[in-house]
Amino acid sequence: MTDFVQNSLDGITLGASYALLALGFTLIFGVLRRANLSYGPAIMFGAYLATWTSLNFPAALFVLFLVTVAGAVLAGSYVERLCFAPHRKGSAVAAMVASFALWMQFEELAVLALPKHLYAFPALYDGGPLSFGPFFLRLESLLMLLAAVSICFLLWKILHATRFGIAVRAVIDDPTAAELSGINIGAISLRVFALASAIGGLTGFLIISSQEQVTPMLGMWSTLKGMLAMMLGGLGSLPGAVAGGLALGLLEAHSQWYFGPQWRDFIAYLLLFVLLAMRPPWMNTRSAY
Amino acid sequence: MAAEPLLRISEVVTAYGKIEALKGVSLDVAQGSITCLLGPNGAGKTTLMMTVAGVLKPKSGSIRFSEEEISSLPPHAIVSRGIALVPENRLVFPSMTVLENLRAGAYQRKNDFQEDIARVFARFPRLKERSAQQGGTLSGGEQQMLAVARALMSRPKLLLMDEPSLGLAPLVVEEIFHIVAELHREGSTIFLVEQNAHMALKVAQHFYLIEQGRVTFSGNPGSLAEDEVIRRAYLGSAQS
Numbered sequence: 001m002t003d004f005v006q007n008s009l010d011g012i013t014l015g016a017s018y019a020l021l022a023l024g025f026t027l028i029f030g031v032l033r034r035a036n037l038s039y040g041p042a043i044m045f046g047a048y049l050a051t052w053t054s055l056n057f058p059a060a061l062f063v064l065f066l067v068t069v070a071g072a073v074l075a076g077s078y079v080e081r082l083c084f085a086p087h088r089k090g091s092a093v094a095a096m097v098a099s100f101a102l103w104m105q106f107e108e109l110a111v112l113a114l115p116k117h118l119y120a121f122p123a124l125y126d127g128g129p130l131s132f133g134p135f136f137l138r139l140e141s142l143l144m145l146l147a148a149v150s151i152c153f154l155l156w157k158i159l160h161a162t163r164f165g166i167a168v169r170a171v172i173d174d175p176t177a178a179e180l181s182g183i184n185i186g187a188i189s190l191r192v193f194a195l196a197s198a199i200g201g202l203t204g205f206l207i208i209s210s211q212e213q214v215t216p217m218l219g220m221w222s223t224l225k226g227m228l229a230m231m232l233g234g235l236g237s238l239p240g241a242v243a244g245g246l247a248l249g250l251l252e253a254h255s256q257w258y259f260g261p262q263w264r265d266f267i268a269y270l271l272l273f274v275l276l277a278m279r280p281p282w283m284n285t286r287s288a289y
Numbered sequence: 290m291a292a293e294p295l296l297r298i299s300e301v302v303t304a305y306g307k308i309e310a311l312k313g314v315s316l317d318v319a320q321g322s323i324t325c326l327l328g329p330n331g332a333g334k335t336t337l338m339m340t341v342a343g344v345l346k347p348k349s350g351s352i353r354f355s356e357e358e359i360s361s362l363p364p365h366a367i368v369s370r371g372i373a374l375v376p377e378n379r380l381v382f383p384s385m386t387v388l389e390n391l392r393a394g395a396y397q398r399k400n401d402f403q404e405d406i407a408r409v410f411a412r413f414p415r416l417k418e419r420s421a422q423q424g425g426t427l428s429g430g431e432q433q434m435l436a437v438a439r440a441l442m443s444r445p446k447l448l449l450m451d452e453p454s455l456g457l458a459p460l461v462v463e464e465i466f467h468i469v470a471e472l473h474r475e476g477s478t479i480f481l482v483e484q485n486a487h488m489a490l491k492v493a494q495h496f497y498l499i500e501q502g503r504v505t506f507s508g509n510p511g512s513l514a515e516d517e518v519i520r521r522a523y524l525g526s527a528q529s
Contacts, residue, residue, distance in 0.1 A: 163392070163399065170382050170393040177380035180342055182368030182397040182443055 013141035015249020019148040020203035021226030022241035024196040030236035038079045038099040040222030041106035043204040046071030048110040069201030076197025124209035140210035234282045295320040301350035310336040312502040323479045325493035327522035333502045334482040338451045342374040343367040371446035379436040383425025394442030409438040430461035486522040
């Protein structure tokens, strides 16, 4: 029982970071109906910019946070202009392949600037984990969970109570009608990318500062986990993204414990396969903002 | 020289790939009029509406609104010039509430839309009753009213309407045309596409007949040719 609870705590920790990644993904997917493979690599770009800054300047943690977010937003906007703006009415596959090309660009750039496989990153918090009886929980994990829930809530608020949010939902509901209502879809799409990338930057910063290290694999890892969590929760739903992220984290933590680390990803993909084949009702919703 | 009409379409060609849906359409919409475009299915009516609204780009020709060339502008810029289209099949935002649909229609105006919402609710009391209901859950007639109301939220100088009677019960069609006539009395200029030629000719001051991408006839309702025009609007000249 103790193990089960501790594993669940670890799973929620892991799941909170997946949930954050899925939120950004789902925002972009909801608006564009396009998969952005470069979402993770844009986060990695921000993380590398911050790492480079910390290696060359004596920067405070808060400054590194801002650099990560700024780098991710910059990279995300670049992806939108290059891959998605030209294909807004065209082929979804062309946009996806283009975003794959930029993924390679970001990785090459990162490796050229910082060629070692692994770099240390300043720690978010130096103290040990919090303990409750026999259980341990890291403070960073709590922070991550808090961030996931509050960002989900904040996004919901933005989408329902602001002029920008109404426009975003109009584009999601019916792009042609949105255009006819005077909404500039290109501008909305760019702002959605910037917003999603800012969330990605925050997530990236929380991940690297709690792991205290950065590798170029962060890009691929973020894209895979974010997409998987988004699909588990049903495409284009904010609460679904959080639920999908947490479910994925719990699943990974428990399968690692009971079956060993080599089965962790296998079981996650197996579940996705089964769910996609069965299509439970929450996976059929077109958009549930 | 007399002033140009509010909307002047000259020699407009719009193509889907290699297929030309409009093969050089020219027509005028006078300030303060209801002008009606009649024609059978596939004649190019919706294509013309989408071209004026900027969703489709013409291959050649010119579209002038208030003496300004607008054929190369994107849709949102055309809305800001004062043209709003009520699209075919209404296209209300299904997951958004009636109120949110209206706010989206007023997107280009940042704050002062409350007054317009009040005005629109006064005109469409049914929408007020349903203001918190999702667009997709409304009946066909209510959706059509919402689409008209949404278009009015941008305070258009020219209202384009694409088949507002499509798929609606006769009583609801009467209601829609009653609203069209009312808007006209209050000074709006309306350019209307219709299959329902009898209804359209009751309210219009001027009409055009479009067949196979070309304007083949124009005139005023009540003229001798009206029966012939109605027949061709329903059937197309090819079948005659």
